[in-house]
Amino acid sequence: MSATGPELVCPAGTPAALRAAVDAGADAVYVGFRDETNARNFPGLNFSRAELADARAYAQARGTKLYLAINTFARAGDLRPWRQALDDAARIGVDAAILSDLGVLAMAAERHPDLRLHLSVQASAAHPEALAYYRRSFGIRRAVLPRVLTVDDIRAMGSQTDVEYEVLVFGGLCPMAEGRCFLSSYATGRSPNTVGVCSPAADVRYLERADGLVTQLGAFTINRVADGQAAGYPTLCKGRFKVRGEEAYIFEEPSSLNAASVMRQLVAAGVSALKIEGRQRGRAYVAQAVAHMRALRDAAVRGEPLEAGDLAGLEEGARSSTGAYRKDWQ
Structure with a gap:
């Protein structure tokens, strides 16, 4: 967390969505290449190399960071797409690469030691010992925590690690262990x-x-x-x-994570970043979600009353949940 509070990290699946996120107040925007190296590899989404360079220039001119998700697990026997993604990320000058695969992390640390590395939620690192391993082995600077921790868990973790930690605050929920879903x-x-x-x-x-x-x-x-x-x-x-x-x-009812009601507690827990999910969503979703969470985050940092607002139109099934943040079962 910076002196001014946690960073607001926002999704963009297209150049138009990236501009919407930046203009709505994102501190950082995360994107992916148009290939199998990122976990939102849907037709019509993501960025070419030229589009990423343009996005970098647009974000940098407005004081916004650009993160690149290279967060799928590499195919055995063919690391070329992941190696190329890392090389291009370093060449274009992204502010961080978001990784999950151990081999890709090792390759990044060896080939591009100056590239800032963030651990993807796909890695499912949910305790200080895991973060210490990734920090020691690959030099990660930040980890996106899986959506299985309470606010108290997150607060306790902060006193046991020097790795920055990022939490999800709005978007899709998943009943599977992060990074372990092969159901599809x-x-x-x-x-x-x-x-x-x-x-x-x-x-x-x-x-x-x-x-x-x-x-x-x-x-x-x-x-x-x-x-x-x-x-x-x-x-x-x-x-x-x-x-x-x-x-x-039988697994989970359609609903979205919405941490608005625990925003103040998350900020007080010392998180470094608040993440919005939704790279597969359009620019209208991005603009509205970012503006809403920006206002909530700023109010929480200033200690002002939080205006909960209404994001029901953006929630899956028009229903929301605080997920594990307020978990009262063990």
Whole structure:
């Protein structure tokens, strides 16, 4: 955390979204290349090398940092895409690379010792001993903490490590252990950790039937909703299935993380950065989410009353949760 409070780190899946994030008040924006090296490798998203250089210039001119996510797990026997991504990140001059794979971390530390390294949430480092290992072995400066820790856990961790820590405050929730989700691959052959895609768009189907709208992923029916009800993007972890004769969300109901109500506690816990999720979302989402969280973050730092506002239109399933931050179970 800087003298003026935690950094607001914001998503951008396109150059237009990056400009929206910068203009709305982001301290830093994170992006990915248009390939399998980043965990949001969807068609129509991400940056070419030339676009990243332009983004760097736009952000730098406005005092905003640019981080590059190279956060998938490298393919055995072919490190070329990840090596090239690292080399290009250093050449273009990004402010940090966000990594998760041990081999890619080792390669980055060896090839580009001056490149600032952040540990991705995909690495699932949830305790001081893990952070100490990554710091000692690869020289990481910051870690994005997985969404399984309470505010008290985060506060306690800060007294036991010299690694900066970043937490997610708004966006999608995931019931899987961070960095360990291969569920999508059982339906489509592809998952976030392998090629950067959960529920690839080519495998998604929306079918209108007499009893409502049916969503499918590959050969699997994910959900069925009545006319007029919101139909979330079909992922297996947020699907509704029949178990023992009853239909239910057996992993997790569609909802979004919204840490607005614990913003003051997170700032007081000494976090270095607050992260908004959503590189697959459009620039309108980015602009609204960034402006909202900017106001909340600034009020929390100044000790002013927090105006909770309304981000329901941006939340998955129009529902939100504080996730584990207020966890009262053990």
